[in-house]
Amino acid sequence: MKNQIIKRSLFLVFISVFLGTTVVAQSAKKNTVRVKVQYEKIMNGEASFNIKASSRIDKKNVSVSNIEFSIFNELEDENILLGKSTTNMDGESKFTLSNISTLQPDSTGVYNIKIFFKGNDAFKKATSRISFKNADIIAKLITKDSINYITATLLDAYTGIPMVDESLSVQVQRLFRALQIEEFNITDENGTIIVPIEDGLPGIDGNLTIEVILSESDDFGTVIATVIAPIGTKIVDESTFDDRTMWSPRNKTPLFLLIFPNLIIFGMWGLIIYLITNLFKITKS
Numbered sequence: 001m002k003n004q005i006i007k008r009s010l011f012l013v014f015i016s017v018f019l020g021t022t023v024v025a026q027s028a029k030k031n032t033v034r035v036k037v038q039y040e041k042i043m044n045g046e047a048s049f050n051i052k053a054s055s056r057i058d059k060k061n062v063s064v065s066n067i068e069f070s071i072f073n074e075l076e077d078e079n080i081l082l083g084k085s086t087t088n089m090d091g092e093s094k095f096t097l098s099n100i101s102t103l104q105p106d107s108t109g110v111y112n113i114k115i116f117f118k119g120n121d122a123f124k125k126a127t128s129r130i131s132f133k134n135a136d137i138i139a140k141l142i143t144k145d146s147i148n149y150i151t152a153t154l155l156d157a158y159t160g161i162p163m164v165d166e167s168l169s170v171q172v173q174r175l176f177r178a179l180q181i182e183e184f185n186i187t188d189e190n191g192t193i194i195v196p197i198e199d200g201l202p203g204i205d206g207n208l209t210i211e212v213i214l215s216e217s218d219d220f221g222t223v224i225a226t227v228i229a230p231i232g233t234k235i236v237d238e239s240t241f242d243d244r245t246m247w248s249p250r251n252k253t254p255l256f257l258l259i260f261p262n263l264i265i266f267g268m269w270g271l272i273i274y275l276i277t278n279l280f281k282i283t284k285s
Helices: 002-027 255-284
Strands: 034-042 047-057 060-063 068-074 079-086 092-097 110-117 126-133 135-144 147-156 167-172 179-186 192-197 208-217 221-229
Touching: 034 110, 034 126, 047 068, 047 110, 068 092, 079 092, 135 208, 135 221, 147 167, 147 208, 147 221, 167 192, 179 192, 192 208
Parallel strands: 034 221
Antiparallel strands: 034 047, 047 060, 047 092, 068 079, 068 110, 110 126, 135 147, 147 192, 167 179, 167 208, 208 221
């Protein structure tokens, strides 16, 4: 009898330890972070890495916010820390370089970048790598036979060789959404495209900001060249914000709304004061 009690006690202890270990293991389970990186370069401007972090939790894809990534420039014999960047509420982060010359390519002219997350209590560590070459877009405005054109040449910046059969898009910057002029333009044997710009496009002071874009290339990432072209139609300001209208701010209230309501108010108070004065006179008499 005593042996049976001991065996049962040991069995219960074993079960308790097993269940406790299982619960701890389940509670310590971490989620996997998926990292997507895109490289973007603006000619004569900055270069940046656009990072997007997400995870599949409870069978749903969710953005992972407030996690810190370390960005490294990978070389053959060392990793150079470029800096760190933290994701926002949408799981997005943008790490900006003042110029691509900050990076060092390998012997073949390829830039190798590692994005590393060391992990935390909720997520496992994660690593993503991106490799790309440096491309340049040389864009300018030309006029031929009274027609305006944007001409752009795409070059491999490392070798100086024109890039043939690459697709470039041309668009005009707008406040909310860019105006597409030509979406697919294939570079010729000189790495060049020529796109006509129609007349009558409105622009501030007659200036159009035209972008030539190599978009999400597997070899070169995204490259953007900007041309300021004084060929647009001047925008006529038809805003009535500074006029005295019903929809203007308080300090621009229409005059009739200031005068007539105030005359009515003063008239009513004048009548009240007149009646009260007469009542005092009647009580004294």
